[in-house]
Amino acid sequence: GAGVSQSPSNKVTEKGKDVELRCDPISGHTALYWYRQRLGQGLEFLIYFQGNSAPDKSGLPSDRFSAERTGESVSTLTIQRTQQEDSAVYLCASSLTSGDSSEAFFGQGTRLTVV
Amino acid sequence: LAKTTQPISMDSYEGQEVNITCSHNNIATNDYITWYQQFPSQGPRFIIQGYKTKVTNEVASLFIPADRKSSTLSLPRVSLSDTAVYYCLVRDTAAGNKLTFGGGTRVLVKP
Numbered sequence: 001g002a003g004v005s006q007s008p009s010n011k012v013t014e015k016g017k018d019v020e021l022r023c024d025p026i027s028g029h030t031a032l033y034w035y036r037q038r039l040g041q042g043l044e045f046l047i048y049f050q051g052n053s054a055p056d057k058s059g060l061p062s063d064r065f066s067a068e069r070t071g072e073s074v075s076t077l078t079i080q081r082t083q084q085e086d087s088a089v090y091l092c093a094s095s096l097t098s099g100d101s102s103e104a105f106f107g108q109g110t111r112l113t114v115v
Numbered sequence: 116l117a118k119t120t121q122p123i124s125m126d127s128y129e130g131q132e133v134n135i136t137c138s139h140n141n142i143a144t145n146d147y148i149t150w151y152q153q154f155p156s157q158g159p160r161f162i163i164q165g166y167k168t169k170v171t172n173e174v175a176s177l178f179i180p181a182d183r184k185s186s187t188l189s190l191p192r193v194s195l196s197d198t199a200v201y202y203c204l205v206r207d208t209a210a211g212n213k214l215t216f217g218g219g220t221r222v223l224v225k226p
Contacts (some may be wrong), residue, residue, distance in 0.1 A: 004158075033214060042202070043159070043216035056213055091158050097212045104151075104214055106158025 002026070006092050006107035013082055013114055021077040021110045025094030032075050033093045033104065034067055043091065049075065050097060082114045119203045124221040133190040135220050137203030140184045145208040148179060148186045153200045153219070162201075163188070190222075198224045 005024040013019050025032050030051045035043040045059035049069045060066070064082075069075040079086055089111050095104040120138040127133045139148065147166050151159035163170055165177040165186070176189040190197055200219040207213045 031212065035216070042200075042218040045213070045215050048213045050212070093158065093214075095212075095214075103161040103164070104159075106160070109158055 004092055004094055004105050004107035006090075006110050008110060009108060010111045011113070013112070015084060015114055016081055018078065018080045019082055019112065021079075021090050021092075021112070023075045023077070023092030023094075023107060025073070025075070025092070026105055028072070029094035029096055029105075030072055031095045031097045031104075032069055033095075034075070034077050035091045035093070036061075036088045037091060037109070038088045046077070046090075079112075082112075084114045087112055087114045119205060119217045121201075121203050121217065121220045123218065124223070126223045126225060127193055128225050129194055130192050133193050133197070133222060133224075135188045135190075135201055135203070135222070136185055137188070138185050139203070139205050142183050142205050143207075143209060147206040147208070148177065148183075149204045149206055149214070150175070150177065150188050151202045151204065151216075153202065159202060159216075164206075193222075193224045195224050195226060198222060 007022045032049040034046040036046055037043050047060055047067045048056040064080045067077045089109040091106055091109045093104040093106040147164055149164040150162045152162050153159040163172055163175050163177045165179050167179050170177045178187045200221050202216050202219040204214055
Protein backbone atom coordinates (compact mmCIF):
# COMPACT_ATOMS: atom_id res chain seq x y z
CA GLY A 1 0.00 0.00 0.00
CA ALA A 2 0.95 3.65 -0.29
CA GLY A 3 0.69 4.55 3.39
CA VAL A 4 2.20 3.51 6.70
CA SER A 5 0.82 0.17 7.79
CA GLN A 6 0.66 -1.04 11.37
CA SER A 7 -0.28 -4.45 12.69
CA PRO A 8 -2.12 -5.65 14.54
CA SER A 9 -4.74 -2.92 14.69
CA ASN A 10 -5.86 -4.17 18.09
CA LYS A 11 -4.11 -6.33 20.64
CA VAL A 12 -5.41 -7.58 23.96
CA THR A 13 -2.83 -9.24 26.14
CA GLU A 14 -2.52 -10.49 29.67
CA LYS A 15 -0.36 -8.67 32.16
CA GLY A 16 3.16 -10.06 32.12
CA LYS A 17 3.10 -11.26 28.53
CA ASP A 18 5.37 -9.88 25.79
CA VAL A 19 3.93 -8.13 22.73
CA GLU A 20 5.39 -7.20 19.39
CA LEU A 21 3.98 -4.39 17.29
CA ARG A 22 4.87 -3.99 13.64
CA CYS A 23 5.22 -0.95 11.42
CA ASP A 24 5.72 -0.93 7.65
CA PRO A 25 6.78 2.57 6.62
CA ILE A 26 6.34 4.20 3.25
CA SER A 27 8.93 2.87 0.85
CA GLY A 28 11.96 5.16 0.64
CA HIS A 29 11.33 6.97 3.91
CA THR A 30 14.51 7.10 5.89
CA ALA A 31 13.00 8.30 9.17
CA LEU A 32 10.69 6.23 11.35
CA TYR A 33 9.08 7.25 14.64
CA TRP A 34 7.19 5.43 17.37
CA TYR A 35 4.83 7.25 19.71
CA ARG A 36 2.50 6.23 22.49
CA GLN A 37 -0.84 7.92 23.01
CA ARG A 38 -2.89 7.27 26.12
CA LEU A 39 -6.60 7.97 26.07
CA GLY A 40 -7.28 11.71 25.83
CA GLN A 41 -3.59 12.58 25.90
CA GLY A 42 -1.04 13.89 23.43
CA LEU A 43 1.60 11.86 21.62
CA GLU A 44 4.50 10.67 23.75
CA PHE A 45 7.73 10.20 21.79
CA LEU A 46 9.30 6.75 22.20
CA ILE A 47 12.03 6.19 19.63
CA TYR A 48 13.29 7.62 16.33
CA PHE A 49 15.24 5.88 13.57
CA GLN A 50 17.04 7.96 10.95
CA GLY A 51 18.82 6.08 8.20
CA ASN A 52 21.94 4.32 9.42
CA SER A 53 22.38 6.57 12.44
CA ALA A 54 22.05 5.18 15.93
CA PRO A 55 18.38 5.40 16.97
CA ASP A 56 17.25 8.05 19.42
CA LYS A 57 15.87 5.95 22.26
CA SER A 58 15.46 8.82 24.70
CA GLY A 59 11.69 8.38 24.95
CA LEU A 60 11.54 4.72 25.87
CA PRO A 61 9.89 4.65 29.33
CA SER A 62 11.69 1.59 30.67
CA ASP A 63 13.98 -1.26 29.68
CA ARG A 64 10.88 -3.35 28.99
CA PHE A 65 10.52 -1.38 25.77
CA SER A 66 12.75 -1.94 22.76
CA ALA A 67 12.52 -1.39 19.02
CA GLU A 68 14.36 -2.53 15.96
CA ARG A 69 14.41 -1.47 12.37
CA THR A 70 15.78 -3.48 9.48
CA GLY A 71 17.55 -1.07 7.15
CA GLU A 72 14.97 1.44 5.95
CA SER A 73 12.07 -0.95 6.09
CA VAL A 74 9.92 -2.59 8.71
CA SER A 75 10.22 -1.79 12.39
CA THR A 76 9.04 -3.72 15.42
CA LEU A 77 8.32 -2.33 18.87
CA THR A 78 8.55 -4.93 21.61
CA ILE A 79 7.13 -4.56 25.09
CA GLN A 80 8.21 -7.20 27.55
CA ARG A 81 6.31 -8.20 30.69
CA THR A 82 3.44 -5.88 29.84
CA GLN A 83 1.78 -3.85 32.57
CA GLN A 84 -1.67 -2.29 32.65
CA GLU A 85 -0.09 1.15 32.36
CA ASP A 86 1.18 0.11 28.91
CA SER A 87 -2.38 0.19 27.59
CA ALA A 88 -2.47 2.86 24.88
CA VAL A 89 -2.47 3.41 21.14
CA TYR A 90 0.99 2.97 19.66
CA LEU A 91 1.52 5.09 16.56
CA CYS A 92 4.20 4.75 13.94
CA ALA A 93 5.16 7.42 11.42
CA SER A 94 7.68 7.70 8.62
CA SER A 95 9.11 10.63 6.71
CA LEU A 96 11.69 11.77 4.26
CA THR A 97 14.25 14.00 5.88
CA SER A 98 16.11 15.24 2.86
CA GLY A 99 16.13 18.98 2.38
CA ASP A 100 13.19 20.78 3.93
CA SER A 101 10.75 17.95 3.50
CA SER A 102 9.74 16.61 6.86
CA GLU A 103 6.07 15.73 6.57
CA ALA A 104 5.50 12.66 8.69
CA PHE A 105 2.89 10.14 7.62
CA PHE A 106 1.21 8.21 10.39
CA GLY A 107 -0.30 4.77 10.47
CA GLN A 108 -3.64 4.06 12.08
CA GLY A 109 -1.99 2.78 15.21
CA THR A 110 -2.14 -0.37 17.29
CA ARG A 111 -4.51 -0.22 20.23
CA LEU A 112 -2.94 -2.24 23.04
CA THR A 113 -5.02 -3.33 25.99
CA VAL A 114 -3.32 -5.07 28.89
CA VAL A 115 -5.75 -6.95 31.13
CA LEU B 116 14.84 21.24 22.16
CA ALA B 117 12.27 23.97 21.57
CA LYS B 118 9.26 23.47 23.82
CA THR B 119 5.87 24.58 22.52
CA THR B 120 2.94 26.00 24.46
CA GLN B 121 -0.58 26.21 23.06
CA PRO B 122 -4.08 26.52 24.50
CA ILE B 123 -5.63 23.30 25.72
CA SER B 124 -8.96 23.86 23.99
CA MET B 125 -10.98 26.27 21.86
CA ASP B 126 -14.61 26.38 20.85
CA SER B 127 -15.89 27.87 17.63
CA TYR B 128 -18.94 27.89 15.36
CA GLU B 129 -19.36 26.82 11.79
CA GLY B 130 -18.24 29.43 9.30
CA GLN B 131 -15.96 31.25 11.71
CA GLU B 132 -12.22 31.64 11.44
CA VAL B 133 -10.21 29.83 14.10
CA ASN B 134 -6.78 31.08 15.12
CA ILE B 135 -4.55 28.99 17.35
CA THR B 136 -1.38 30.59 18.66
CA CYS B 137 1.61 28.55 19.73
CA SER B 138 4.60 29.84 21.70
CA HIS B 139 8.09 28.48 21.05
CA ASN B 140 10.38 30.96 22.76
CA ASN B 141 13.63 29.01 22.39
CA ILE B 142 13.28 28.04 18.75
CA ALA B 143 16.65 27.53 17.07
CA THR B 144 17.79 29.27 13.91
CA ASN B 145 17.35 26.25 11.67
CA ASP B 146 14.09 24.95 13.16
CA TYR B 147 10.86 24.80 11.19
CA ILE B 148 7.37 25.15 12.65
CA THR B 149 4.93 22.39 11.76
CA TRP B 150 1.27 21.81 12.52
CA TYR B 151 -0.61 18.51 12.58
CA GLN B 152 -4.28 17.67 12.90
CA GLN B 153 -5.62 14.57 14.63
CA PHE B 154 -9.16 13.21 14.45
CA PRO B 155 -10.40 10.67 17.01
CA SER B 156 -9.11 7.16 16.45
CA GLN B 157 -6.72 8.29 13.72
CA GLY B 158 -3.05 9.13 13.48
CA PRO B 159 -2.08 12.80 13.12
CA ARG B 160 -2.03 14.36 9.69
CA PHE B 161 0.33 17.07 8.46
CA ILE B 162 -1.37 20.42 7.83
CA ILE B 163 1.27 23.03 7.17
CA GLN B 164 4.87 24.00 7.80
CA GLY B 165 6.74 27.29 7.76
CA TYR B 166 9.95 29.04 8.66
CA LYS B 167 9.00 32.71 8.68
CA THR B 168 6.36 35.22 7.52
CA LYS B 169 3.27 33.57 6.04
CA VAL B 170 2.51 30.25 4.44
CA THR B 171 -0.84 29.34 2.94
CA ASN B 172 -2.19 26.13 1.47
CA GLU B 173 -5.63 24.78 0.67
CA VAL B 174 -6.28 23.90 4.29
CA ALA B 175 -4.82 26.67 6.44
CA SER B 176 -2.53 29.64 6.81
CA LEU B 177 0.44 29.91 9.11
CA PHE B 178 1.63 33.28 10.38
CA ILE B 179 5.10 33.58 11.88
CA PRO B 180 6.37 36.94 13.22
CA ALA B 181 9.91 38.12 12.61
CA ASP B 182 11.23 36.90 15.98
CA ARG B 183 9.76 33.41 15.31
CA LYS B 184 8.98 32.95 19.00
CA SER B 185 5.36 32.20 18.21
CA SER B 186 3.19 31.13 15.32
CA THR B 187 -0.53 31.24 14.57
CA LEU B 188 -2.44 28.61 12.66
CA SER B 189 -5.49 30.07 10.96
CA LEU B 190 -8.36 27.87 9.81
CA PRO B 191 -10.76 29.83 7.59
CA ARG B 192 -14.50 29.23 7.77
CA VAL B 193 -14.42 26.07 9.85
CA SER B 194 -16.97 23.31 9.51
CA LEU B 195 -18.04 20.59 11.94
CA SER B 196 -15.51 18.25 10.34
CA ASP B 197 -12.67 20.50 11.51
CA THR B 198 -13.30 19.37 15.09
CA ALA B 199 -9.98 17.80 16.01
CA VAL B 200 -6.82 18.21 18.05
CA TYR B 201 -4.22 20.52 16.51
CA TYR B 202 -0.56 20.10 17.40
CA CYS B 203 2.17 22.68 17.03
CA LEU B 204 5.67 21.25 16.67
CA VAL B 205 9.11 22.64 16.19
CA ARG B 206 11.14 20.35 13.98
CA ASP B 207 14.31 19.71 15.94
CA THR B 208 16.99 20.04 13.26
CA ALA B 209 19.72 19.59 15.87
CA ALA B 210 18.31 16.16 16.64
CA GLY B 211 18.06 15.00 13.06
CA ASN B 212 14.57 16.43 12.54
CA LYS B 213 12.99 14.51 15.41
CA LEU B 214 9.32 15.45 15.85
CA THR B 215 8.20 16.02 19.44
CA PHE B 216 4.50 16.58 20.07
CA GLY B 217 3.04 18.62 22.90
CA GLY B 218 -0.47 18.32 24.30
CA GLY B 219 -2.20 19.99 21.36
CA THR B 220 -5.27 22.22 21.19
CA ARG B 221 -8.64 20.55 21.14
CA VAL B 222 -10.88 22.52 18.77
CA LEU B 223 -14.61 21.96 18.95
CA VAL B 224 -16.70 23.39 16.12
CA LYS B 225 -20.34 23.81 17.03
CA PRO B 226 -23.29 24.12 14.64
